[in-house]
Amino acid sequence: MLMIALIVLSSILMSSRTLRRRLHHGDVGGESRQHFETSGIDSLSEPLLGEHDYSERLSALEDIWDDKKKEQFHWTFLFSQLIAQWAQWLANIVLGSGSLIGRLVSLPSTVINRENNRILPPSLSPLQQERHRNLRQRLEVPFDSSKTEHQDALKQLWTLAYPDRKLPGLKSELWKEMGWQGVDPSTDFRGGGFISLENLIFFAQKYPESFQRLLHKDNGIRAEWEYPFAIAGINISFMLAQMLDLQAEIPSSSTGIRFLHLLEQDEMAFDNLYCVAFEMMDAQWLAKRASYMEFNDVLKATRTQLERELALEDISSVKDLPAYNLLR
Known part of the structure; x- marks a missing residue:
């Protein structure tokens, strides 16, 4: 029985790797996949957007989608979600407390705390410690309109967003x-803190077309x-800090620990992941045909999808995520 289970698991893993590589390189269904078109971060426990008082008027969306956009979303989300679900299912087989393989196989780098289903992280390398400490320090900086550095950053964002328009006053x-x-x-x-402004500036500089x-x-x-673009950006910074368990001295969630490995490879992994998350959020927004009052639901769906992609095998950098291909 064990041998059969291992053979089946091996076969599924090979299929998952093959499909994952095909998705990453744009080869899906024999065709090339096309692109389609929140003081400190600890102070809030909910996204920001839902707290603001906007008009209650909602407008109906168009009933007919452009066929090309439908096809693009179909391939990207169908295969990305399918692969992520496979990864979760395989993880349940391998790590599940009630499974035969789960009782025989243990992870060398992490330990699962059965009382709260949290993962006790392995020791961090000196580079991981340094970069994680620097990132947490960034998260603790509130936006201060009296600081020249923060004023200049706002002005820089305007210039990046509207290069051909005159810079207005700070109000x-x-x-x-x-x-x-x-x-x-x-x-x-x-x-959101000052880091949310830094994230927007990074997005505009690194991926100007997507921005x-x-x-x-x-x-x-x-x-x-x-959804209002800038406010949405603040929400995404806030969501990522929560998802990656960055308030903790050492993350104990599986997603947070996985992110530490990405951070070791890329000091700007948080900022790059922010850009992927923004694109993913907009894609979810369009796929769900959402309107303003549904933004928080879209943000939650974005977090779920991002967690799934981070759980995929062979992810050693943000660029390995399937959704990275949304960026231009």
Whole structure:
């Protein structure tokens, strides 16, 4: 019985690797996959967007989707979710307390605490310790509108977002066009902290085409009541800090521990993961045909999908995630 189970497991693993590689290289179904078009972070326990008082008017979405956009979302999400579900299922087989293999196989690098189903992390390398400490220090910096450095960062974001437009004052109605709530963007950071502004700037610099496309909502059939771009970005920074268990001195969640390995390979792994998460959130938004009041549901779905992709085998950097291919 054990031999049969091992043979079946081996076969499924090989199939999963093959399909994972085909997805990563864009070869799905014989065709090339096409791109489609929140003081400190600890202070809040819920996303920010749902707390704001906007108009209660909701507008109906178009009933008919462009066939090309449908096909693009279909292939990306179908195969990405399928592979992630396989990974979860295989993990349950290997690690499940009631399975035969789970009783015979143990992980050398991690220990599972059966009382709360948390993972006791292995010892961190000096490089992991340093980069994790630096990231936590970034998370603890609140946005301070009295600091010249923070003012300059806001101005830099405007210049990156609208290179051909005159820079407004730090308080202006024009900031609303970027997706801030009012005339003063500094009042919107709260639980996001200064790192959420750094994330937006990194996105605009590293992936300008994706940044501009999401800023201007260029893809798909959009809701008339769209999510505000800048506020959404703050939410994503906040969500990632929670998901990766970064408030802890050493993460004890499986996702947080996996992220430490990515951080060891890339000091900017958090910022790069932020960009992937923003693209993934927008893709979920379009796939669900969502409108403003559904933003938090979309953010939760984004977190679930991101956790699944981080659990995939052979993920050694953010660039190995299937959703990374959404970035341009």
